[in-house]
Amino acid sequence: MVSRTETNSPGLRYVSIADNLQRQIESGEVQNGERLPSQHEMAKQYGVSLTTLRSAVDLLEQRGLVRSSHGLGTFAQSPEPGDDNPQVLLVDDDPQVVDLLTAILEGEDIAVTSASTAADGIAKLEASTFRAVFLDLIMPGGTGVELLKAVERLKIKTPVILVTGAGDTDLINEAMDHGPITLIRKPVRVKQVRQVLEVLGVQKQAKA
Amino acid sequence: MISPAAAHKFELIGRISSGLAHELNGPIGIAMGFSELAKEAIDNAGTPELSQADTNKVRGYLDMIETASLRARNLSRGIWNFAKAEPGTTANVNIVELMDSVQHLTAPAVKVAQIDVARREDPSGIEEATSFADAALCQQILVELVLAAPDSIPGGGLVVWLVSLGSNDSVEIDLVTEPWNETATSEWSVPEYVRESFIDMGGSITDATPTPVNPPAGETDQELTGWRVAVTLPPASTD
Numbered sequence: 497m498v499s500r501t502e503t504n505s506p507g508l509r510y511v512s513i514a515d516n517l518q519r520q521i522e523s524g525e526v527q528n529g530e531r532l533p534s535q536h537e538m539a540k541q542y543g544v545s546l547t548t549l550r551s552a553v554d555l556l557e558q559r560g561l562v563r564s565s566h567g568l569g570t571f572a573q574s575p576e577p578g579d580d581n582p583q584v585l586l587v588d589d590d591p592q593v594v595d596l597l598t599a600i601l602e603g604e605d606i607a608v609t610s611a612s613t614a615a616d617g618i619a620k621l622e623a624s625t626f627r628a629v630f631l632d633l634i635m636p637g638g639t640g641v642e643l644l645k646a647v648e649r650l651k652i653k654t655p656v657i658l659v660t661g662a663g664d665t666d667l668i669n670e671a672m673d674h675g676p677i678t679l680i681r682k683p684v685r686v687k688q689v690r691q692v693l694e695v696l697g698v699q700k701q702a703k704a
Numbered sequence: 705m706i707s708p709a710a711a712h713k714f715e716l717i718g719r720i721s722s723g724l725a726h727e728l729n730g731p732i733g734i735a736m737g738f739s740e741l742a743k744e745a746i747d748n749a750g751t752p753e754l755s756q757a758d759t760n761k762v763r764g765y766l767d768m769i770e771t772a773s774l775r776a777r778n779l780s781r782g783i784w785n786f787a788k789a790e791p792g793t794t795a796n797v798n799i800v801e802l803m804d805s806v807q808h809l810t811a812p813a814v815k816v817a818q819i820d821v822a823r824r825e826d827p828s829g830i831e832e833a834t835s836f837a838d839a840a841l842c843q844q845i846l847v848e849l850v851l852a853a854p855d856s857i858p859g860g861g862l863v864v865w866l867v868s869l870g871s872n873d874s875v876e877i878d879l880v881t882e883p884w885n886e887t888a889t890s891e892w893s894v895p896e897y898v899r900e901s902f903i904d905m906g907g908s909i910t911d912a913t914p915t916p917v918n919p920p921a922g923e924t925d926q927e928l929t930g931w932r933v934a935v936t937l938p939p940a941s942t943d
Contacts, residue, residue, distance in 0.1 A: 590730055592730070592731070592734045592768065592771065592772055592775075593730065593733075593734065595734075595768060596733075596734050596737040596738060596741075596768070599737075599738070599741055599765070600737070600741070603741070634815055634816065634818060636820045636862075637884060638818075638860070638884065638885070639818055639860070661726055661729045661730075682729045682730065682733045683729055683732055683733025683734075683736050683737070684733050684737050685736070685737070685740070686737055686740040686741060686744075687740075
């Protein structure tokens with residue numbers, strides 16, 4: 497059973513709906529494996545359009561808290577054990593960018609694994625589960641698009657945040673052909689990274 | 705009347721500056737990010753004096769800011785030195801150091817084409833190889849040569865260089881394009897004024913010749929072809 501809870505969050509409506517559903521799943525109010533009401537019903541409950549509701553469900557799927565099965569519906573997934581300290585994968589060939597993002601993420605109690613090439617990043621994605629990937633686009637040995645293709649091929653739901661400089665427009669357009677991405681422009685601002693983490697729900701459970 | 709070499713140089717400065725402007729975003733962003741974190745750490749300390757742990761944390765952030773600032777300074781210093789260097793003076797020049805400067809100037813400009821410039825790790829490489837040459841002109845035409853490489857590396861790759869001593873103590877620079885996943889479709893074309901300038905300096909440059917390269921492990925199974933260019937510069941002067 498999904499209960500509608502009013503949220504006064506000033507943020508985007510679909511994010512607050514996703515946050516609300518996340519709280520219900522994490523608290524056990526909505527059981528692991530329980531089928532959520534149809535998207536039409538939930539849209540009606542929350543008083544939003546179907547598009548807004550779908551965005552909320554997509555976000556929950558990126559957070560790994562629901563899975564959708566075509567024709568069957570959307571099912572709740574409890575967070576896996578060990579998710580109390582979510583892990584994030586950083587893929588960037590610039591060690592100082594990795595250092596900066598690591599300092600920001602560790603400040604949020606998020607564990608970090610890093611890779612300096614797309615190939616190394618793909619290997620790490622295949623070996624472990626991550627709550628998010630911060631991905632540089634231009635790296636030696638292959639672009640970040642290679643990793644996005646692997647994410648698509650492996651059907652990994654982990655949200656990808658592209659961290660890239662101006663002038664990479666062609667590559668960004670190419671990247672967008674391989675699934676939903678969030679974009680952070682360099683220079684990286686601390687506040688912006690934290691906002692993205694919040695929207696994607698990638699925080700330590702106690703802080704969420 | 706502007707000389708052909710000077711006209712080419714203006715064009716090169718434009719191309720290098722464009723890459724440099726993009727590259728500078730990196731260290732500037734790092735310095736800004738760690739500045740934010742340092743200010744937060746001080747604001748969150750909560751007491752008039754920082755604890756040892758907070759002091760260490762802020763010091764670590766300041767170290768990162770310093771490293772990023774030095775990186776930015778080296779980038780801008782490289783283009784400044786390149787812009788102000790005037791051809792016309794011949795002296796003994798360490799070609800290894802010169803190639804290092806060419807690498808630092810060109811790498812940001814070709815990065816957007818997914819190309820990196822690197823020194824080849826090879827036991828025959830040396831740290832010092834002195835040639836009696838016009839350093840400013842030599843740097844300029846080597847920059848031009850490297851910037852001409854991307855057309856022959858369509859899917860990204862490397863331009864690798866190696867300096868060694870040739871016969872009669874001449875200095876040899878071996879430059880090879882190494883594609884990562886697509887074989888070259890067009891030739892690495894050596895600009896005519898580059899060729900003429902090497903000859904004027906008493907050196908020479910070969911045409912680009914196809915050469916087999918080993919792609920990075922796992923990238924592709926197909927055999928790839930790159931291009932090789934060999935430059936010879938006169939030996940050092942003993943006067």
